[in-house]
Amino acid sequence: KIIDAAIAIGQGQYHQTIDINSSKEFLKLSACINDMATKIRENIEKITEQKQELEAVLEGMQEGVMLLDKDGRIKATNQALTWIAKCSPTCVGHLPMEVFLNPEVQQACDDILKNGKAHLRIRVVMHPDTVYEVNLVRIPEGGAVVVFHDISELVRLEQARQDFVANVSHELRTPLTSIKGYAETLMDEKFRASSQADAFIHTIVKNANNMSNIVNDLLELTKLQQRQKEPDQLSPVNGTACFISAWETCMPMCRDKNIRMINRLPDITLVIAQENSLIQVFRNLLDNAIRYSPENTTITVFCEPADNTIVFGIQDEGPGIALRHQQRIFERFYRVDKERSRASGGTGLGLAICRHAVQGMGGKIWVQSPPEGTTSGSVFFFTLEKADRNIKL
Ligand SMILES: Nc1ncnc2c1ncn2[C@@H]1O[C@H](COP(=O)(O)OP(=O)(O)OP(=O)(O)O)[C@@H](O)[C@H]1O
Ligand SMILES: [Mg+2]
Incomplete structure (x- = not known):
């Protein structure tokens, strides 16, 4: 009975218990085996639960995740990654280059596996307008985890901010340069007495009004944008x-x-x-x-x-x-x-x-x-x- 139970447990039937009514020694041994089977079962249930949780987290992530083995081949991916790479889950076993058709990604994967660095971060542009931040982390046991994070919106906002600052500066600089130029000329007493002085003052006022309009419009825009939120x-x-x-x-x-x-x-x-x-x-x-x-x-x-x-x-x-x-x-x-x-x-x-x-x-x-x-x-x-x-x- 004990031999049969041990074989069954070995084959994964952890619910198997031994029911023995014989000498003390066998009773103890069968209790030990029963106890061992229960512990193995509990541990396996715990591991299965943890695995399912991990899978749920990976599948729920917006970031694409792929696991590379020590030879640089794809070992596993989550759903988001198959969208990013526009590939099917059958990409497992392939090299990143074959899936992403992107030499920068392949290079980064090679670097993380071969070079001493434990962490690497690159920025790549894929499918014309999508920018990804790719984080690569080496696994001490061999292989690496690669995470793709879509930062297109951040990049677009940053570009819009830079354009905006450049535009505002440019728009304000033009009238300001003119005001400065005319005002400097008017510092000359002789010029102030000349017939052209009036025209210069008018230009200064016109440009100052222009600047004031720009500033007012910008304030108005900001107010409108804030109002949109509430x-x-x-x-x-x-x-x-x-x-x-x-x-x-x-x-x-x-x-x-x-x-x-x-x-x-x-x-x-x-x-x-x-x-x-x-x-x-x-x-x-x-x-x-x-x-x-x-x-x-x-x-x-x-x-x-x-x-x-x-x-x-x-x-x-x-x-x-x-x-x-x-x-x-x-x-x-x-x-x-x-x-x-x-x-x-x-x-x-x-x-x-x-x-x-x-x-x-x-x-x-x-x-x-x-x-x-x-x-x-x-x-x-x-x-x-x-x-x-x-x-x-
Ligand atoms: N009715 C229109 N006919 C032709 N072009 C127009 C017309 N309305 C706008 N535009 C074009 O669109 C651009 C943007 O217009 P917008 O009103 O935003 O700026 P603006 O008129 O140049 O300056 P402001 O901030 O003083 O209104 C204008 O510069 C002009 O080139
Ligand atoms: Mg207008």
Whole structure:
């Protein structure tokens, strides 16, 4: 009986117990074997549980993990890794190069296995736009663990931050250089008495105003971005009244260029919005339409209902915007023709402010150029939720 039980335990049947009623010695021996079988069973259950936990953690990870054996072949991978490498779990047994088709990854794997270092970190770009931080750790018993962490978003944010700082510095430097130059010239007493002095002072004031506009716009943008995180109390607002308010501000510019304004909005367009933000959106869009349109043209403002929203449109007969610029003009400081926009006093923040304001009110903004049924000009659309769903426009 004891021999049979020992054989069964040896074959993995740990539930096997020996039931013996004989002499004391055999009784003791069978109790020992029973005890041993129980301990082995408990240990195996514990190890199995730990293995399952580890597997669950590995599978739940967003990072791709692969285990290399001492020869540098893939021993195991988690699900995320098969997505990153775009391979099937059958990549086991292959070299990293065969799976990732990336020499940098292969080189790093070779280095960690052959060189003395216990830890290695590299940055690789895969599938055109995805950047991974790859951490390699050598296992003392042989082989290595390789972890792929997607840092594309971090890299993009860092790039955006650098671009932003570069743009702001550049935008402020231009008027500042001019102010400095003119002010230095005016330090000369003889020059101050000359007839040109007045013109110089005017340029200084103009550039100082320009800088102040940039700073104000940037502060406005920051405010809007913060508001987006904690949505402001939006309320029913008459969009038409907001448009009229913006239009009154822009009227003098229109008059100077003899631009005709056609208002096709009904008297009341009740939308869910924040009044000042909506006035600002209309003002920026009108300002652009007037600024970039030639003299003696027409700007039309209209709206259309669409499901639960109202789509507002501001259409001009200006130069239009080429398709390749249409997405980008909503970025901070992006201008189609830098020199011309700057000469006309633009900072390239107007549409970025519009986008943040509209998104903050739960809407969308886009441009169509040329507008449907025409060959020139642009129409800027933005949506806002209807305050009264039963409203008929
Ligand atoms: N209606 C339009 N017609 C043609 N181009 C336009 C129009 N609106 C905007 N653009 C282009 O988009 C760019 C970005 O516009 P945006 O309003 O953000 O900046 P801006 O007008 O240059 O400066 P500001 O910050 O003073 O508004 C403009 O420089 C211009 O090139
Ligand atoms: Mg503008």
